[in-house]
Amino acid sequence: MTRERAAGPGAADVVPGRGQYTEDARRQRLQWLRGHSGAALTSLERTGLDAYNLVGNVENFIGSVEVPVGLAGPLLFVGDAARGEVVAPLATTEGALVASASRGARAVTASGGVSTRVLSQRMTRAPVLECADIAAAHRLTEWLRERRPALEAQVGLVSRHTRLVDVEPHQIGRYLHVRFVFETADAAGQNMTTAATWQICRWLTDTLAAEDGLRPRNLLLEGNLSGDKKATVGSMLAGRGTRVTAECRLSRATMASVLKTTPEAMVKNHVSTVLGAQQIGMPGHGVNAANIVAALFVATGQDVACVHESGVSIFSMEQDGDDLVATILLPNLVVGTVGGGTGLPHQRELLTLLGCAGEGGGRRFAEIVAGFALALDLSTMAALVSGQFAQAHQRLGRARRVDWLREGDLDAALLQPMLSLGLDDPGLHVTRVEPSPPLRGDGIAGELGALAERRRLSGLHPLRVEWASGDGTPTAADLVAKVKPRGEEIVAGIAMVLSLCGPEPAAAWERWSPVTGFDDAHRRELAVYRRTESALTGLLPRCYGVLEDDEREAYVVLMERVSDDGGPWTRDRIDGVLRGVGRVHGHWLGRDEELLAEGWLQRVPEPVDLAKAHELWGALVRHAAQEQPDLLGPARADVLTGLAEDAGQWAPAVHALPRTLVHNDLNPRNIAVRGARVVVYDWELATVDVPQRDVVELLASTLGPDATADDVEHALAVHAEAVAAVSPRAAALVAGCDWRRGYRLALRTFMTTRLALYLAGHSQREFGFLPRLVQTSFRLWQLEEARGED
The missing domain is CATH 3.90.1200.10 (Aminoglycoside phosphotransferase (APH), C-terminal lobe)
Structure with a gap:
């Protein structure tokens, strides 16, 4: 909720501590934001980042957001700059991504590894110059071509790491777009090329100040022809960022054992996807390389806005005898291992893990991205071909909207009826509910259910509950609310796991799962806790109440918290x-x-x-x-x-x-x-x-x-x-x-x-x-x- 502002000039709130990189300024901004929005923002209270070290990375710093990082691989590289087995830290919230990339990596590694090579590294900036007329624009084009050494000298005044490698004039009427192409070593180079191009433009306007026939009327530093942070056919062909390729050869035996498919099925279905890409006008053709690009970008401090162009790929497969040969080209991979977010502590550590931190790491990092992108594309295509993709991403369909339990629903309003009935005390009144220290894991069945249905609360939730009995006696207890997935969600979770094991286990599970006894698991446990036989209650944790609400699909057991002695x-x-x-x-x-x-x-x-x-x-x-x-x-x-x-x-x-x-x-x-x-x-x-x-x-x-x-x-x-x-x-x-x-x-x-x-x-x-x-x-x-x- 946004607080209503007073009317009139100067009445709008201003974010405090502008330009200040201190912990005090961060806390001032956070407190101001709480008052401004009405939100508690408790998750932003702590951060592992030092505000002082974020100059050049962010303004008005208030906190940090955690993204889970999983390890994919290992993947064997036999490349130019990347060699040996590599595990990749993927920052993602998309389930199955790490597992799928790892499966592809396993198949590629078992067949001898992935060959990788950086073909070029380019970064571009394209100012637009408005001239008096068409003839003036044409003369300025020729003038620029004759002064290449002077342009290179201007670049040297700004950066010793940046080299001008090409100047490409593109005249459109009286407008002259000039695509300056640079090499930027181990930096992604957007800032370096911007500074170099601005220096060239200043020199150009100063030099032509007295030349009425050549002097531009107007100059814009970027006229959109560079394709910065956009997927373009021009960048795909000419290259922007690092142009890197990867190739592998998969044996038929490995494809059968790991990817659960054949070379013939992969190639046949690949052809149909190429036709689809052509029909929709896709730049290049790929499966989901952007998933790897985004996950590695977030993990290693790359410019995430460049995922759009960096995820463009050309993926190809062909059969060679009994083997499948697969290749991927990433023509626009905008990456760096120095500068920007690569200096942040977590990102720096993960770059170090990859052997890519600092100068000299850029080519190796680009090859690692390409290798894992190829592994993921192979695994995903295999999943599509064999029907595993739909099973691995399936979600149980429902004919109606369900008001599922959420985290905040485990409150006094929900627990009071359960306790009142469970303790046979109609006058019981819950006075306080708060979370307790977490338990170890939620159990295999709970994890499987959550895998199939992530939209609602499930698992073990420790609580400290205080209540007054009907006669006013206060009581406090450490309890656990076990929120159960439905049995069919457990069945679907197992199906998702087995879908990754290949068509034979997946098909057999689909046929025979009804005889495995998982279907009604949620009702069975609730029924057990309702029993009153002393032989059973003496073995159970004390039950304080159960909730069985089919309308909300809520199945909860409220029980005492008992810890094992660890013997x-x-x-x-x-x-x-x-x-x-x-x-x-x-x-x-x-x-x-x-x-x-x-x-x-x-x-x-x-x-x-x-x-x-x-x-x-x-x-x-x-x-x-x-x-x-x-x-x-x-x-x-x-x-x-x-x-x-x-x-x-x-x-x-x-x-x-x-x-x-x-x-x-x-x-x-x-x-x-x-x-x-x-x-x-x-x-x-x-x-x-x-x-x-x-x-x-x-x-x-x-x-x-x-x-x-x-x-x-x-x-x-x-x-x-x-x-x-x-x-x-x-x-x-x-x-x-x-x-x-x-x-x-x-x-x-x-x-x-x-x-x-x-x-x-x-x-x-x-x-x-x-x-x-x-x-x-x-x-x-x-x-x-x-x-x-x-």
Whole structure:
């Protein structure tokens, strides 16, 4: 909101501290702006920049804006100035950009790298001179051509780094546009060429002051013929900035394994995009080089306004035998490694990271931009050709507008009804809500949901909440509002990840995702927190209320904040978790039909579904084995592939064993231990299965690769005892079944489904826990194989 100003001359507000580069002046301006606009502007309070050092970079400095910087690459360069593997810092807020550039870099590197070369470096300024008539303009053109040495001398008076390389007169009637072309070494050169051109113009007007037949009537320093900060055909042909090219050769095998396409498909579809570019009148032809240009410009302090012209490119592909040869030309890359924003601290550090800071770095930087632009164009074109582009950028469609929860909505008005109902206190009144220190991450399911739907609030939001009960008793508590994505958003998020894994995993997920149990994840967890059975509530964090609002698509659990004590996963610690979850298993053991009849679990995958979906599990394993042979070598891949193919034989046996309510994601990321108390979070994947399913995941996540048969036997005995202790009915069911067989079947299920999904996702989103999980899982499998039982 802008404050209304008083009328009359001199009444308008003036920004304070004009021309002052001090912290006091910055704060004065910031305070003035708050009063002027009514905005709090709290994010501008702190800045890492020193106002004193910003002379020449910005005026009326009030603060700085952070842009996320991600690392793309590494990309192998075999260029002229750029050689070796390079990682590029990309400053961007566009999801999938860094991932796509990295994928292209991986393909290019695997095929031998990218060859790069700077062809020329030019910067232009084009003043316009208005002459008396056409004849005078023509005479002035000839006069300029005869005085080239004098023009060069004038440039030398201004800068020792700037060299005049060409003078191009363009007469239009009585107007003479003169395009002065300079070389500016490692500077982008706009300021240098402006100063040099102004010196030439001053000399010209002084020299011709007495020449009535030649003296211009009027002079404008820039007549728009230079194409400054504009995409023009003239600049594309003649060059403005650095003219740089990059080329690579991709093998068919690399294209199949990394880009998930073929040389023939790329070339065929490239032809159609060239036709489209010609139809629309595009200067040059490219895919999205401007993305790399903009991201590197912001990260390294380049003139961002030059992205428009610098992003012009000519991208080409052709098939050579079994290989694809791809080339890109950036004819107008306006970059520098000295001057301007390149001296700012963060930008200077990132230029140093690239080996491009200061004098001598300009050519290398230009080649790096071209190399990564080629990598991104290849990856993006491959995504378009194979259908991955739409899947990676998909957003769930809705037939209506949704008033989603936003950050500021977690306030007293929203929380009071939840607390009142959750604590059964109609007179409760919330008096204060404020954010608390953040938690570590939002969990994999939350991240996947946010990937598919970024427009609304989700994740874990710690809050300090104060309220008065109906009898006036004040209470304050540290709570966490878990705002859940919808299950279909999690499914779509997984689809987006798998779309980058290639057409086979993506198509298999599209077909079989309904049997994976993610669809109704948001409702399941809310239903769990509504339960009142002591066996379950004793394992959950205390719930202060839930919100299930389909109109707003708002699904929130308000729970206590409990932190883990950080202790190692000893046998005693594992036993404590097994006893806690065992009580839940024992309460519902053999009552699976009763649970399903309640309806809140909705679609629960059955063993026959697991067998039918072997196409999905096999596709995930093949992709993981191809992408991560160090993690999933041939022997391990054969085990997982065999399990998936034989699921029709062993999966039905799961249904014959006693089943119960299981957490279905029981790992240390979802567990907090505080002394004797065990708390288990994140029940969105809760389902009906054999109770040993939770045992398998806990052991695979905690025992480690050196697990022994005794570790397994001990854990199973502790778990069976805890389940049986719940009731005589549970004890009879435990005694009447082969408990060890249930564990073996659950291990097969876990490795076929969850482990395969983790492995495929790991190629796009690194899971730090996965290498150890894989090693331990296969160790548990090895122990079962050694027993020799079916």
